[in-house]
Amino acid sequence: MEFRVKDLALAEEGKNRIDWAEAHMPVLVALRQKYEKTKPLKGIRVAGCLHVTKETGVLVRTLKAAGAELSWCGCNPLSTQDDVAASLAKDEGIAIFASRGVTSKEYYDDIHSAMKLDPHVTIDDGADLTVEMHKGMPKSIRGGTEETTTGVIRLRAMQKAGKLAYPIIAVNDAETKHDFDNIYGTGQSALDGIIRATNILVSGKNVVIAGYGHVGKGVARRAAGLGANVIVTEVDPIAALKAKLDGYSVAKMNKAAEIGDIFVTTTGCKDVIVDRDIAKMKDGAILANAGHFNVEISIPGIESQTVQKKEINDHTMQYSLKNGKRVYLIGEGRLVNLAAAEGHPSEVMDMSFANQFLAVLKLAQQGQTMKPLVYNIDKAQDQEIALAKLQSMGVEIDSLTPAQKAYLEGFAEGT
Ligand SMILES: NC(=O)c1ccc[n+]([C@@H]2O[C@H](COP(=O)([O-])OP(=O)(O)OC[C@H]3O[C@@H](n4cnc5c(N)ncnc54)[C@H](O)[C@@H]3O)[C@@H](O)[C@H]2O)c1
Structure with a gap:
């Protein structure tokens, strides 16, 4: 397997840090436990272009456990954590091309190396991979996801210009993503x-x-x-x-x-x-x-x-x-x-990456029948992730009685 990381000797340190993140990402871990038996991503190739952090390491492990074949690259020249990259290459066997402090040329070389997998699904943060995919489209692509506000803006602009060639799920636009990850x-x-x-x-x-x-x-x-x-x-x-x-x-x-x-x-x-x-x-x-x-x-x-x-x-x-x-x-x-720091705490990336995982699953299963548009996350998925997060925190909430539901949906009752 081909890969490019700074130093494989850092793998053990990286593995320890991914383990730490995993212990703080219960929603994503529950998804792994659910899907590692049925392997719904078996035979699906996924190319990811996301900050190579310990939390991304947990997402990679989850996708792999669900059966996906993976290639990976960083989405920013300064954000790769070299120990995590080393662990993903050595311990997880991922075709990862990433190191901290790359030049602009090396950055794009890494994206092109990750694209060689001929992915069915892309995961992106900032839309650099998606834009490169559109320059010489690999054959098997079914759809992609986008993690951040700027990427979603770029991809909506591509859609408006009639240039978007495959469906994108705007993970950033999930409430359980931007109202937590971006803020907290x-x-x-x-x-x-x-x-x-x-x-x-x-x-x-x-x-x-x-x-x-x-x-x-x-x-x-x-x-x-x-x-x-x-x-x-x-x-x-x-x-x-x-x-x-x-x-x-x-x-x-x-x-x-x-x-x-x-x-x-x-x-x-x-x-x-x-x-x-x-x-x-x-x-x-x-x-x-x-x-x-x-x-x-x-x-x-x-x-x-x-x-x-x-x-x-x-x-x-x-x-x-x-x-x-x-x-x-x-x-x-x-x-x-x-x-200058480690990126977002694991607890918020838990929700962002649970959304990513479920979006990849949807694109793998339904991408071929979806139009080349930017899609929002289903409200039901957002609610499900919020509920799972609350449960992991030991928080209980009320639910509507049938009478309350009818009241909220009706107009008959007033003053
Ligand atoms: N650092 C991170 O880890 C991280 C995480 C999430 C999002 N982001 C990025 O942060 C940026 C903001 O994301 P967001 O979700 O807050 O977007 P947002 O759309 O919610 O907010 C952007 C705000 O900036 C304002 N703005 C735009 N141009 C301005 C200007 N010239 N001067 C002053 N204000 C201006 C807009 O009016 C808007 O209120 C994006 O690039 C996004 O991709 C970074």
């Missing part, structure tokens, strides 16, 4: 990344958060919880109003730039922090991005006014600017929670 997962792990990279005291700082969607809300809550004064920037009046009424300041980026100590972009948009903002920043300002691509903070905008650049630790670059001030960029402006 990124909220906690983005702060974790910033703290691991700088050990800065968040309390008392002005933290500027660009974007008040799911990720922005999560980061804002956690920064405020650590004692920061949160300032939100937005382009959507409704999101801005929500931020204001949630108790945060709202300002234009160009104003916020003058007072921020820490900046976190969470928009999925480009050029959110540009050269004129950087020129206004205080000496020592820290910049981080939690959106999918490294286009939110303009790196050319920093470099054009830099006189000296110095790596101060594995994750942080100091830029000394012409105006005599310094700014610090974490993780090259890539997803800070994966570049």
Whole structure:
């Protein structure tokens, strides 16, 4: 079996970390126990392009246990955990092509290597694999899944342009994904990344958060919880109003730039922090991005006014600017929670990856009869995953009586 990882000697460490994640992912483990006997994915080839983290390791084990043949690659040049990649190659026998710190060419070479499997189903995060699949379509493809907001936006744009050639299930759009993973997962792990990279005291700082969607809300809550004064920037009046009424300041980026100590972009948009903002920043300002691509903070905008650049630790670059001030960029402006920390905690990835697993199963069984459109997750699947998660936490909830159900569905009863 062909694979490309940094160092196979890291496999034992990776295996221990995947085992740890598995112990915190009861919903996904229950799916494995259910399907490892019947092996509904036997004969199905699955190519995955997802951050190679310990939680992804549990998804890989689950797909394999259900009978799938797998190839894998990373979906971001800085997010691969090399020990996990080593374990997936050595212990699980997966055709994995991934290492941390790849160049853009190596990144796409890895995607192309994973595509050689001629998959029936693709699993993607950010749509880079799906877009490459469309350039020279392997023959057997039945459908694909998409994990993140930015990927779903790209794939809906492909559908609108009439360019989408196979059905996609938008896993991100499941409530048990974006209302938990994007909010609680990124909220906690983005702060974790910033703290691991700088050990800065968040309390008392002005933290500027660009974007008040799911990720922005999560980061804002956690920064405020650590004692920061949160300032939100937005382009959507409704999101801005929500931020204001949630108790945060709202300002234009160009104003916020003058007072921020820490900046976190969470928009999925480009050029959110540009050269004129950087020129206004205080000496020592820290910049981080939690959106999918490294286009939110303009790196050319920093470099054009830099006189000296110095790596101060594995994750942080100091830029000394012409105006005599310094700014610090974490993780090259890539997803800070994966570049400088371990990504989302296992407990939230449990739900995201349970959705992924069930979406792969559906595409393997029904993909050939589905139109080439972007599909949402069934409401029933969302409810089932939420219920399983609650049960794993020992939480019970009420259910509607027949009379309540009739009342909620009817119009006869009023004042
Ligand atoms: N770091 C991670 O692990 C992780 C996890 C989930 C999602 N993501 C990524 O984070 C990004 C945001 O995802 P989301 O689910 O919060 O999306 P979302 O659509 O819920 O929120 C995005 C918000 O950003 C705002 N926005 C857009 N352009 C802006 C600009 N120029 N300035 C200020 N605000 C702007 C929008 O109005 C919106 O409110 C996406 O790229 C997504 O793929 C990352």
